[in-house]
Amino acid sequence: MEKIERYIYAVTKRLPESQRQDVADELHSLIQDMLEENTQGGAVTDEAVNQVLLQLGHPRTLAQEYRGGKKYLIGPELYDLYMFVLKIALISVVALFTAVFIFQVILNPVHILDYFIDYIVSFFTTSIPVVIGWTTFGFALVEYFSQGQLEKVDLNKGWHPSNLPAIPDSNKQIKRSESVVSIVFYVLIIVFLSFSSEYFGVWTFHEGELSGVVPFINEASYSSFLLLALIILAFGIVKECLKYIYERWTKSLLTYTTVLNLISIAFVLFVMTTMEIWNPNFMQELVQQGIVNEGSNGYETVRLIWEQFTFWIFVLLLIGLVWEIISGVIKTFQGKK
Amino acid sequence: MSNANEHIEKLMQELRRGTITIGALSQLDEPRYGYSLVTTLKEKGIQVEPGTLYPLLRRLEKQGLLKSQWDTNEARPRKYYLLSDTGKEVLSQLHDEWLNIVSSMNRLLNEGGKKDGED
Known part of the structure; x- marks a missing residue:
């Protein structure tokens, strides 16, 4: 009976390879048993086969029963x-x-x-x-x-009523949207730093089109700078993910943040003291691009700004990292007294 | 009215699902093949489609409650299922649980009947 074979094939093709043969054999003997009962030992007609197959139902449904569970x-x-x-x-x-x-x-x-x-x-x-x-x-x-x-x-494993999150306290709470925005922001910076190093500097325009860039970063140490930046940014993403998960300031979140920030601070200090990551020829290049004239008042101002900027950016970064820890401590312990 | 029927059908399906497992296990202290189990259960008033029972037997085997063996001596090869040791233990506990449920449900339903008065 070809129809029986076709039915069995339609069922077993929907099953994992390893079960096919066994299920096919079993269905075979089942269908034979059912035919025998339906015809009471008489001749097996096409109609009888149809009856049996209809009783077994759509091959897809039967296969679903065999697979058990949902896919x-x-x-x-x-x-x-x-x-x-x-x-x-x-x-x-x-x-x-x-x-x-x-x-x-x-x-x-x-x-x-x-x-x-x-x-x-x-x-x-x-x-x-x-x-x-x-x-x-x-x-x-x-x-x-x-x-x-x-x-x-087991989604319930290890759950205890004491793990229930507190009802959001507006001071301690961290809005999920804030974490998402921060993560996106970090990702953008990473992409920008990785792929467009040549645009990271002062842009000069000539007749409305970009004619040159005076880079902020010392090209010789760009890779170290990139590594440092990526590590700090990656830490930032990890912190935001943690904030997203915890949704509020807790002691464990505070611990993670503190550890990550201390590592970041160590990195910043290390780079600041051992590497020359800023473009050492920044001023000369500005002069070459015709933005400032050497010896003019403007030159002195720009030089001062440049020196202050390169120094303070580290300081601000450090202050930012330290402040994040301090504000975390404040928010975590607020309202506990 | 058809609405009520729909509900009844769904609830009955849920009710049957559990009972079929216990019913099948209860008949497998000696080796049986699927279709003979369908017939026996039907004779004893438990309607079950082969398309439900066969996959169920395989699942129970996979879970280790049943063991199986192909008998190829007869004209038609058939797969025989039998309770495993775990299966026996599970069945005897299920049996007790079932009796508990039945007596609790009886109590509930009878009490309910009394409160509602006649009708």
């Missing part, structure tokens, strides 16, 4: 994380493309319309599909290779 591309255990990552990634990409667009317009304002069209079109043709595609693909791979292990993750 997910991304299961409920991963879904929340997936949505979080996707949200961040999408916001980052939109922000990045917007930044690139603004950048292009500044460099070349005449072509604003072309850039704008590219900007809009790229959302639908590349950026958004790519982000959604890869994020989904990554999570789907995890789901696929977890082979049902994820279902064993």
Whole structure:
């Protein structure tokens, strides 16, 4: 009976390879048993076969019963994380493309319309599909290779009423949107620093178009600078993720923040004292570009600003890192008294 | 009215799902193949579709409550299922739980009947 074979094939092709043969054999003997009972030992007609197969139901339903449980591309255990990552990634990409667009317009304002069209079109043709595609693909791979292990993750495990988050106290609370915005911001800086080092400086324009850039950073030590920046920024992202998870200032969040910031501070101090990361020829290059004339009052002012700026930026960075710890301490222990 | 029927159907489905497992386990202290189990259960008043029972037997086997063996001696090869040691233990506990549920439910339903008076 060819129809029986076709039915069995339709069921088993939806099952994992390892089960197919066994299920097929079992269905075979089941269908034979059912036919025998329905025809009471008489001749097996086409109609009888139809009856039996109809009784067994749609192959898809039967296969679903065999697989047991539901099939997910991304299961409920991963879904929340997936949505979080996707949200961040999408916001980052939109922000990045917007930044690139603004950048292009500044460099070349005449072509604003072309850039704008590219900007809009790229959302639908590349950026958004790519982000959604890869994020989904990554999570789907995890789901696929977890082979049902994820279902064993007991979401209630280790839960105790004492872990209940406090009702948000406006002082201690960290808004999730703030963390998201910060993460996007960090991602943008990372992308900018990694891919457009040559634009990180003073821009000079000639007849409305960018004619040259006097870099802030010493090109010889750019890679060290980049490494330092990336480490501090990556720490920043980790901190924001923690804030997103905790949603308020707690002792553990404070501990993590403090540790990360102390490491960052050590890095900053190390770089500040051992490396020359600022462009040593900054002033000369400014003169060459014709922005200031050597010996003029303007030159002296710019030189002062440059020296102060390069010094204070480190100080501000350090103050910022220290302040984050202090404000964390204040917010954590506020209201406990 | 059809609305009530819909509800009844759904609730009955949920009710049956658990009972079929206990019912199947209860009949497997000696080896049986799927279709004979369908027939026996039907004779004893438990309606179950082969399309439900066969996958259920495989799941129970995978969970270790049943063991199975192909009998290829007869004209038609059949897969026989039998309670494992774990299965026996599970069944005996389920049995007690079931009796508890039945007596509790009886008490509930009977009390309810009394309060509502006649009708």
